[in-house]
Amino acid sequence: MSEANMQTSAVIPPVDVQAVKPLKRPPGPWRTAWTKFRRNPYAMSGLVVLLIFVICGAFAPWFTKYDPAKIDLMFANLKAGTDGHLLGTDEMGRDIFARLLYSARISLAVGFSVAAGSVIIGTLIGSISGYFGGFIDTCFMRLVDVMNSIPLLFLNILVLAIFGTEFRYMIMVLILTSWMSVARLVRGTFLQLREMQYVEAARAIGVSNFGIIFRHLLRNASFPIIVNATLMVGAAILSESALSYLGLGIQAPQTSWGLMLTNAREFMLVDPLQSVYPGVCILLVVLAVNFIGDGIQDSLNPRQKMSERRIDRWRKSFLKSKI
Amino acid sequence: MTEFFIRRTLQSVLVLFLITLVTFGLIHAAPGGPFQMMLAPGLSPEAMKVQAHNMGLDQPLPMQYLHWLGNLLQGDLGYTFKNHVPIGQVIWPTVKNTFILMGVAWLLTLIIAIPWGIYNSTKEYSLSDQTASFISYIGFAMPTFWFGIILQQIFSIKLDWLPLADMYAMDKEGQLGDLMMHLILPVTVLTLSFLAAYVKYSRSSMMEVLDKDYIRTARAKGVREGKVIYKHALRNALIPVITIVALDLPLLVAGAALTESVFNWPGMGRLFVQMAVAREYSVLMAITLLTAVIVIIGNLIADLLYAVVDPRVQLGKRGGRSA
Amino acid sequence: MITRKKSMKFLFLLSILAIVISGCSSNNNGNSSNSPSPSATTADESASPSTEPSEDPNTPKVGGTLTVSTFSDIVSVNPIFVNDTSSGDMQYLLFAQLYDLDRDGNLVVQPWSIASELPQISEDGKTYTVKMKNTAKWSDGQPITAEDLVFTINTIINPKAGAPGISLYDKVDKVEKVDDYTVKFTLKQVYAPFQYSLMVNPVPSHILKDVKPEELQANPYGKDPAKTVTSGPWKWSEWKTGQYVSLEADPNYWGEVKPNIQKVVYKIYADQNTEVQALIKGDVDTTLAIPITQLEAVEKNDKITVIKGATSTYEYISFNFDANNFPDKFIPFNSQKSRQAIAYALNRQGMVDNVLKGTGALMNAPFLPGSWSDPGDKAVNYAYDAEKAKALLAEDGWVPGKDGILEKDGHRFSFELQYNAGNSRREAVSQIIQQNLKDVGIEVKPTAIDFATWIDQNITPGKYPAILLGWSLSNPDPDGESIFSSKYFPPAGQNNGWYKNEKLDKLWVDGYSVVDQAARKEIYNQIATEISTDLPYVFLYQYGNPQGVGPKVKFAPEDAPEPTHQTGYFYHMIKWWLAE
Numbered sequence A: 001m002s003e004a005n006m007q008t009s010a011v012i013p014p015v016d017v018q019a020v021k022p023l024k025r026p027p028g029p030w031r032t033a034w035t036k037f038r039r040n041p042y043a044m045s046g047l048v049v050l051l052i053f054v055i056c057g058a059f060a061p062w063f064t065k066y067d068p069a070k071i072d073l074m075f076a077n078l079k080a081g082t083d084g085h086l087l088g089t090d091e092m093g094r095d096i097f098a099r100l101l102y103s104a105r106i107s108l109a110v111g112f113s114v115a116a117g118s119v120i121i122g123t124l125i126g127s128i129s130g131y132f133g134g135f136i137d138t139c140f141m142r143l144v145d146v147m148n149s150i151p152l153l154f155l156n157i158l159v160l161a162i163f164g165t166e167f168r169y170m171i172m173v174l175i176l177t178s179w180m181s182v183a184r185l186v187r188g189t190f191l192q193l194r195e196m197q198y199v200e201a202a203r204a205i206g207v208s209n210f211g212i213i214f215r216h217l218l219r220n221a222s223f224p225i226i227v228n229a230t231l232m233v234g235a236a237i238l239s240e241s242a243l244s245y246l247g248l249g250i251q252a253p254q255t256s257w258g259l260m261l262t263n264a265r266e267f268m269l270v271d272p273l274q275s276v277y278p279g280v281c282i283l284l285v286v287l288a289v290n291f292i293g294d295g296i297q298d299s300l301n302p303r304q305k306m307s308e309r310r311i312d313r314w315r316k317s318f319l320k321s322k323i
Numbered sequence B: 001m002t003e004f005f006i007r008r009t010l011q012s013v014l015v016l017f018l019i020t021l022v023t024f025g026l027i028h029a030a031p032g033g034p035f036q037m038m039l040a041p042g043l044s045p046e047a048m049k050v051q052a053h054n055m056g057l058d059q060p061l062p063m064q065y066l067h068w069l070g071n072l073l074q075g076d077l078g079y080t081f082k083n084h085v086p087i088g089q090v091i092w093p094t095v096k097n098t099f100i101l102m103g104v105a106w107l108l109t110l111i112i113a114i115p116w117g118i119y120n121s122t123k124e125y126s127l128s129d130q131t132a133s134f135i136s137y138i139g140f141a142m143p144t145f146w147f148g149i150i151l152q153q154i155f156s157i158k159l160d161w162l163p164l165a166d167m168y169a170m171d172k173e174g175q176l177g178d179l180m181m182h183l184i185l186p187v188t189v190l191t192l193s194f195l196a197a198y199v200k201y202s203r204s205s206m207m208e209v210l211d212k213d214y215i216r217t218a219r220a221k222g223v224r225e226g227k228v229i230y231k232h233a234l235r236n237a238l239i240p241v242i243t244i245v246a247l248d249l250p251l252l253v254a255g256a257a258l259t260e261s262v263f264n265w266p267g268m269g270r271l272f273v274q275m276a277v278a279r280e281y282s283v284l285m286a287i288t289l290l291t292a293v294i295v296i297i298g299n300l301i302a303d304l305l306y307a308v309v310d311p312r313v314q315l316g317k318r319g320g321r322s323a
Numbered sequence C: 001m002i003t004r005k006k007s008m009k010f011l012f013l014l015s016i017l018a019i020v021i022s023g024c025s026s027n028n029n030g031n032s033s034n035s036p037s038p039s040a041t042t043a044d045e046s047a048s049p050s051t052e053p054s055e056d057p058n059t060p061k062v063g064g065t066l067t068v069s070t071f072s073d074i075v076s077v078n079p080i081f082v083n084d085t086s087s088g089d090m091q092y093l094l095f096a097q098l099y100d101l102d103r104d105g106n107l108v109v110q111p112w113s114i115a116s117e118l119p120q121i122s123e124d125g126k127t128y129t130v131k132m133k134n135t136a137k138w139s140d141g142q143p144i145t146a147e148d149l150v151f152t153i154n155t156i157i158n159p160k161a162g163a164p165g166i167s168l169y170d171k172v173d174k175v176e177k178v179d180d181y182t183v184k185f186t187l188k189q190v191y192a193p194f195q196y197s198l199m200v201n202p203v204p205s206h207i208l209k210d211v212k213p214e215e216l217q218a219n220p221y222g223k224d225p226a227k228t229v230t231s232g233p234w235k236w237s238e239w240k241t242g243q244y245v246s247l248e249a250d251p252n253y254w255g256e257v258k259p260n261i262q263k264v265v266y267k268i269y270a271d272q273n274t275e276v277q278a279l280i281k282g283d284v285d286t287t288l289a290i291p292i293t294q295l296e297a298v299e300k301n302d303k304i305t306v307i308k309g310a311t312s313t314y315e316y317i318s319f320n321f322d323a324n325n326f327p328d329k330f331i332p333f334n335s336q337k338s339r340q341a342i343a344y345a346l347n348r349q350g351m352v353d354n355v356l357k358g359t360g361a362l363m364n365a366p367f368l369p370g371s372w373s374d375p376g377d378k379a380v381n382y383a384y385d386a387e388k389a390k391a392l393l394a395e396d397g398w399v400p401g402k403d404g405i406l407e408k409d410g411h412r413f414s415f416e417l418q419y420n421a422g423n424s425r426r427e428a429v430s431q432i433i434q435q436n437l438k439d440v441g442i443e444v445k446p447t448a449i450d451f452a453t454w455i456d457q458n459i460t461p462g463k464y465p466a467i468l469l470g471w472s473l474s475n476p477d478p479d480g481e482s483i484f485s486s487k488y489f490p491p492a493g494q495n496n497g498w499y500k501n502e503k504l505d506k507l508w509v510d511g512y513s514v515v516d517q518a519a520r521k522e523i524y525n526q527i528a529t530e531i532s533t534d535l536p537y538v539f540l541y542q543y544g545n546p547q548g549v550g551p552k553v554k555f556a557p558e559d560a561p562e563p564t565h566q567t568g569y570f571y572h573m574i575k576w577w578l579a580e
Helices: A002-011 A029-038 A041-058 A096-132 A134-149 A152-163 A167-176 A180-193 A197-204 A209-245 A257-265 A273-300 A308-322 B002-028 B033-038 B045-054 B061-073 B087-122 B127-141 B144-158 B176-210 B213-220 B225-254 B257-262 B268-278 B281-309 C039-047 C085-094 C146-156 C164-169 C272-281 C292-300 C336-345 C348-355 C386-395 C424-439 C451-459 C502-513 C517-534
Strands: C019-021 C065-070 C127-131 C172-179 C182-187 C234-240 C244-249 C263-268 C305-307 C313-319 C406-408 C414-420 C443-449 C466-473 C537-543 C547-549
Touching: A029 A041, A029 A273, A041 A096, A041 A273, A096 A134, A096 A167, A096 A180, A096 A209, A096 A257, A096 A273, A134 A180, A134 B002, A134 B281, A152 A167, A152 A209, A152 B002, A152 B257, A152 B268, A152 B281, A167 A209, A180 A209, A209 A257, A209 A273, A209 B127, A209 B144, A257 A273, A273 B127, A273 B144, B002 B061, B002 B281, B087 B127, B087 B176, B087 B225, B087 B257, B087 B268, B087 B281, B127 B176, B144 B176, B144 B257, B144 C272, B176 B225, B176 B257, B213 B225, B257 B268, B268 B281, C065 C085, C065 C272, C085 C234, C085 C244, C085 C263, C146 C164, C146 C172, C146 C182, C272 C292, C292 C305, C292 C424, C313 C424, C336 C386, C336 C424, C336 C517, C336 C537, C348 C424, C348 C537, C414 C424, C414 C451, C424 C443, C424 C466, C443 C451, C451 C466, C502 C517
Parallel strands: C065 C263, C414 C443, C414 C466
Antiparallel strands: C019 C466, C127 C182, C172 C182, C234 C244, C244 C263, C305 C547, C313 C466, C313 C537
16 A cells, blocks of 8 residues: 555665664654654643553552542442542442542553554564565465454454453453554565665675564564554553443453443433543543554654544544444 | 456455354353353253254364354354254344444445545635544544443433434334434444544545645646546545445444444344353354455455556555555 | 343253352342242332322223333243243243242232142142143143143153253152143152242143154244244234344133233343333333342432332352362361351441342341241341451461461461352442451452353352352242252252251251141251351342332232242233323
């Protein structure tokens, strides 16, 4: 696809030979990108919001004195603001604010670990496929086809229904159903790059296959991968909430926004606010990572505001886990 | 063209075959296998043996697989474990219902999205464009089921304007007006999810085309702007949109597990969720396979359509859709 | 929810006693059952409020459609294979039973029962003679005869058929037709609970007698409305898989009492929240089990009557006595004192008040409060007393370790408590248990496991340290041999915790070997004392599944739903009527 070419070519350092041993670099792609990124108000606000959530999640105990799983039936269904319960308590007397904070931990952990896992697996498969080509490539690409042909939400439901709803299974199945786009991307980059001169050069000076892969080639694909990863963070958080809604996601006493939303649904008629908080959190975080992803994309390739490919990827990663 | 078609078809068949292996393997990897799951405890060993034999579960796995595959090829999806009802009888009615829901949502999306996106392409950063952007971001980031629940609360419970769930009121089965009323809420939810991609897609596609040399030439030659857009640009801009449309076709059948569950819509997505809960693995296998077939056919059609509308596409070269 | 909404209602007619694991989630329909309970309570709670309006009090009206909501589809309504709550519900409406139960759980003959009089039990207690009405007819016009009954029982006890109810009849020696309307059952031994096994729904032998038993399950009978000949007030008109089952009053119904309601729609909701909202909105006339979490919202609505009586379902913690299930083969609660300490440490009343929101009652023994076998104060009641628990633990040799958790001989007092994922009630209770026991220095690690997996992997083979689970008694008999006697160790039996107590083993046998109720009560009182002292289970509470009834549904007080019965939400439904 044309888009692949455009994106990746934007990432390739202008002077290829320098990649082997640079003397003095012109401002690198990272720095240029960061400069542009900083000027993008959406991207920056996304970054700030995400950071706030990350900090809240990571240092949750500093922000609340309550244990999110602590049940105290004497203090159930308190109104917001009573007894230092910032947002009140739920039907089991758990502090809602504390649950939101600790949920940020789980939801973000799901988002980032799925993104990281998919990037690792996708990169591995994509680079092996792209570097070696031939039979190995064919095998992996058919695998990608297979994965892309099964409705992914169905596959998630199927696996969790069969093997049980454990946290690690959920992470695993989410990773196993979202590595394909990265693999395609990395493979595409590799196919182009391996023909290029500096790879030939590296080969000539006797750098090993693996050295070539990881030192020279990977670097060129890192930006699109990061952009892709931001999408997967958002998609994973949404998938988690969807699976929790279907009863196959996070299980108590753990807590996540998706689970809170599901619980709150039962009290929709009595206390609708309970379902608003986690819903808004999900919305904000997913918006934030999307803005960041867009920002990165823009900073790389300002002409292509919303590239087709990116929308396509959005569509793919989101629709399947959402509707 | 023929060669391309044949090759793509063969590829699709291979992928399908792999999918049958994956689904069958998954289900038989379940702890204890499917057999143990579906029999009530308390049955005498003899009764279990008889049942296992009746269901062909006492044969070795490869035999079971071949048997299942053979039946599939004859269009026999098998029987449900629990009550021995032909699976086709369970699935087919839901296909129609899903098709109605998704078809309406999808048509509505196209009707709104394509003109809007094209309009926005000439009015970058206008209020309309910003609104579209906003809706896209929200549409992507909002957990769909949450949105559905909120709509239900407002329009069905509080205001009592619209039906809460289901496809027909109990005594109005088959009445078009009643169906329409029931469609409004789920279609709204789905349209919001779809809309984002299509508006953005048609907008960016149009913009890309407007940026092309031949359009610039036309403009330079003094062709009226309206004519430039509608005569020269539109056709080319629609090509990628059509591809996406074709790629989305499978969604029309695969259904929306979450939306259908929230609105109790008797479609395939809801059926899948119900059957996952009931551990009717044979139905899950059938649905997964069926949707995979449709996805693959959809992809095939997308490729062919692309080839038809854009003769410049070099057939037979995968990923060769470069402009 | 899906899986929470994995909340399928599993109604497993189990083993001899037909005790039922009620694994269901929050949302579990009443896979309840019948157990005697004072009719006064339920009548008060249910019938008197808005369902019995003054304008039109005693004039039942013929006509209308009753919409009933549920959350899982039927499997098969063939009475031989009914094994889940939804199918059981439909079976109740579609088929006539040989005998019915009155509100107190006694076997009775109703105008709609097939039997014409109560069974005659021989002197030695081993022979039951059943006389049937000669007016009863199948929906195809054929008479219901002794032939049908004998065929039904013989099919159930034939292992080839794979009928789940097989264990109900394992004490039956033979079933014989005496004449066209009389059947004689001969038992191998005296077995007092057998009378309840006679609440059977016969199937038509003229339709099914040529089907091989092993092929019966695959037969369309029970799945195809057109091919399912029935015997009850309503006949089966339609089944849309996953959507609804609909029934129509049978114009040729044989009973003297005819149904008022002309059409019954049994509607399936994928999502329980939607189900409850549909009730509130009026799309549904009755919801069989409102999740406790939704109760408040429903009760706020003055159009809906909520029937909240306790059912015959009770919840317990079961300890496992097989050392192989523990790290280092050390069973922390092996001593009676430690188990009693656990019982004292638990705030059971708090659970009833806060988690069950008053829909349940404390239990101290496996006999339901209010039934004839209710032991009252013969069973030890462990009132919440953390200090006493600590004292008992100290006496037993437990000393606090570094982290505050008790230790003995180098072992920490720590164990895993399993429950089924998605059951919000058990989830809440398990967390309360964890908290309560932590307060006395015992560490509990609650683990949620998917229900079906749990049953297969842990419960049936008896592989768990401790579980939080419920039993639903499918009939009012107090016999509990199959879950507490060492004759019934896993995997064949239901004594999943490998509990062995020779005194109890003998008492259970004594309990069913006499027919006289007073004599039996004496024995069950002894059992109650012994079992509540030794505590193979910590009995927690009985709980209910509130039924919501919409404004259209009308019934006389004596025909109000009876929560203590299995399918008691349809109690005397033949006499209900609908107002517009």
